[in-house]
Amino acid sequence: MQRRKVEFVAGTPGKVGMYLCGPTVYSDAHLGHAKKEVAFDVIRRYLTHRGYAVRYVSNITDVGHLQGDADEGEDKIARRAALEQLEPMEVAEKYYWSFMDDMARLGVLRPSIQPRATGHITEQIELIEELIRKGHAYEAGGSVYFDVRSWPGYGKLSGRKLDDQEEGTREAVRGEKRDPRDFALWKKAEPAHIMRWNSPWGVGFPGWHIECSAMSLKYLGEDFDIHGGGLDLEFPHHEAEIAQAEAAGHAFARYWMHNNMLTIGGEKMSKSKGNFTTLKDLFERVDPQVVRFLLVGSHYRSITEFSEEAFTAAHSGYRRLHDALSEIERRLPNAPQRPDPLAEKVAGHVLAFEEAMSDDFNTPRAVAALFNLTTDVNAALASGEVGRGALEAARAAYLELGGEVLGLFRSAAPGQDDTALVSTLMDVVLEARQHYRLSKQYAQSDALRSKLSQVGVTVEDTKDGARWKRES
Ligand SMILES: Nc1ncnc2c1ncn2[C@@H]1O[C@H](COP(=O)(O)OP(=O)(O)OP(=O)(O)O)[C@@H](O)[C@H]1O
Numbered sequence: 001m002q003r004r005k006v007e008f009v010a011g012t013p014g015k016v017g018m019y020l021c022g023p024t025v026y027s028d029a030h031l032g033h034a035k036k037e038v039a040f041d042v043i044r045r046y047l048t049h050r051g052y053a054v055r056y057v058s059n060i061t062d063v064g065h066l067q068g069d070a071d072e073g074e075d076k077i078a079r080r081a082a083l084e085q086l087e088p089m090e091v092a093e094k095y096y097w098s099f100m101d102d103m104a105r106l107g108v109l110r111p112s113i114q115p116r117a118t119g120h121i122t123e124q125i126e127l128i129e130e131l132i133r134k135g136h137a138y139e140a141g142g143s144v145y146f147d148v149r150s151w152p153g154y155g156k157l158s159g160r161k162l163d164d165q166e167e168g169t170r171e172a173v174r175g176e177k178r179d180p181r182d183f184a185l186w187k188k189a190e191p192a193h194i195m196r197w198n199s200p201w202g203v204g205f206p207g208w209h210i211e212c213s214a215m216s217l218k219y220l221g222e223d224f225d226i227h228g229g230g231l232d233l234e235f236p237h238h239e240a241e242i243a244q245a246e247a248a249g250h251a252f253a254r255y256w257m258h259n260n261m262l263t264i265g266g267e268k269m270s271k272s273k274g275n276f277t278t279l280k281d282l283f284e285r286v287d288p289q290v291v292r293f294l295l296v297g298s299h300y301r302s303i304t305e306f307s308e309e310a311f312t313a314a315h316s317g318y319r320r321l322h323d324a325l326s327e328i329e330r331r332l333p334n335a336p337q338r339p340d341p342l343a344e345k346v347a348g349h350v351l352a353f354e355e356a357m358s359d360d361f362n363t364p365r366a367v368a369a370l371f372n373l374t375t376d377v378n379a380a381l382a383s384g385e386v387g388r389g390a391l392e393a394a395r396a397a398y399l400e401l402g403g404e405v406l407g408l409f410r411s412a413a414p415g416q417d418d419t420a421l422v423s424t425l426m427d428v429v430l431e432a433r434q435h436y437r438l439s440k441q442y443a444q445s446d447a448l449r450s451k452l453s454q455v456g457v458t459v460e461d462t463k464d465g466a467r468w469k470r471e472s
């Protein structure tokens with residue numbers, strides 16, 4: 001809002017309420033969507049790391065988002081439903097789960113609350129009624145519009161006043177509006193429009209902007225801390241959200257944060273331009289952890305340019321960090337108990353990481369701190385034995401900063417998913433145990449079983465032979 005860095009002060013000490021504009025679920029997510037989700041996931045994770053209890057609300061838009069983000073035209077979900085010959089709610093359900101699967105693979109934590117627009121029609125109608133009562137909205141031809149002229153604060157976030165979608169608007173819609181900048185809160189449903197609800201203004205459906213004002217206020221209360229979204233949402237979507245909430249008499253978000261775009265050849269990756277790579281396609285050839293590593297390698301407010309070379313570089317960079325962590329884990333059990341100069345260096349890199357993250361979540365600088373840590377770790381490991389305390393501190397730095405904050409190091413090294421390997425190794429172990437049992441070497445077979453139990457694997461003998469499972 002102030003177009004500069006300001007100190008973050010939580011409204012309620014120790015707690016943070018965050019709202020992120022979520023996806024319109026009508027197609028598979030692409031890498032651009034991932035940039036936004038990962039950016040805010042890291043912000044949430046860092047605030048949690050700093051001891052805040054974070055309530056993270058992110059909505060699912062399943063109605064009201066029209067083609068071209070305008071006040072008329074087909075609903076994006078209904079259009080897709082016609083194309084795929086599905087019910088609109090089938091489309092929403094299908095792409096909701098597709099989105100959730102992709103986000104899980106990227107290590108994006110689930111929102112604390114994930115409200116859907118269609119589940120909050122009542123709240124949206126109530127907010128619109130409040131706006132009409134207060135003289136900031138009016139009904140025209142079964143639709144309701146926000147009266148921009150009645151609200152001088154309109155434009156304060158983006159510094160823009162003119163609606164750039166005004167141009168293509170049909171005469172009929174333009175005729176209903178008192179001012180071309182006015183935007184729809186409720187739209188009358190034409191007979192062919194499938195998604196429709198009763199309202200005080202007849203049968204219709206909510207405008208796209210109103211859901212976020214209604215749902216963020218419902219779950220985060222007045223005056224919540226952070227509102228986020230893509231830079232392309234600043235205007236008109238966020239401008240409209242602020243006007244709707246404040247004109248109805250509510251204090252709204254205190255900090256606004258926008259992520260910049262992921263580009264390809266300098267252009268925003270987007271569905272309508274057709275220059276997108278879906279996450280599902282990408283994950284076929286690039287490990288999701290490497291995708292995440294690439295995304296955190298640029299600042300949320302910077303443009304991230306997509307290229308194959310960037311993935312190659314991200315892969316080898318991530319591999320370098322991962323290998324150092326694996327080597328630490330391999331050395332730890334036999335490391336000598338003695339002080340080691342590495343410990344102090346680790347502490348310095350941890351500090352650098354936290355300073356970077358506390359400076360507007362500067363992830364590229366934070367990643368650089370992990371690389372500097374790795375340089376020192378590798379030098380120490382190469383020079384011989386390293387004291388246990390220092391190794392433990394280094395391990396904790398990787399796991400807490402790289403792992404919990406940046407959301408990395410969630411599985412085997414990139415390109416080395418070891419599910420198949422574990423399964424083969426377990427077959428070998430169970431065969432050996434079977435051999436002991438058949439030759440009545442029960443002490444050995446019990447010893448194997450108890451060693452497995454120490455690493456969280458239980459073995460069960462069934463009539464079809466031995467089965468193993470991980471304890472949860
Ligand atoms: N290339 C991108 N980089 C960063 N964020 C993006 C990018 N594309 C989309 N987003 C974010 O995801 C939100 C939802 O995107 P949306 O579904 O409109 O995708 P899109 O590909 O831009 O689609 P369309 O081209 O149909 O508008 C956007 O408002 C924006 O915040």
Ligand SMILES: [Zn+2]
Pocket residue numbers: 020021022212229237241
């Ligand atoms: Zn929104």
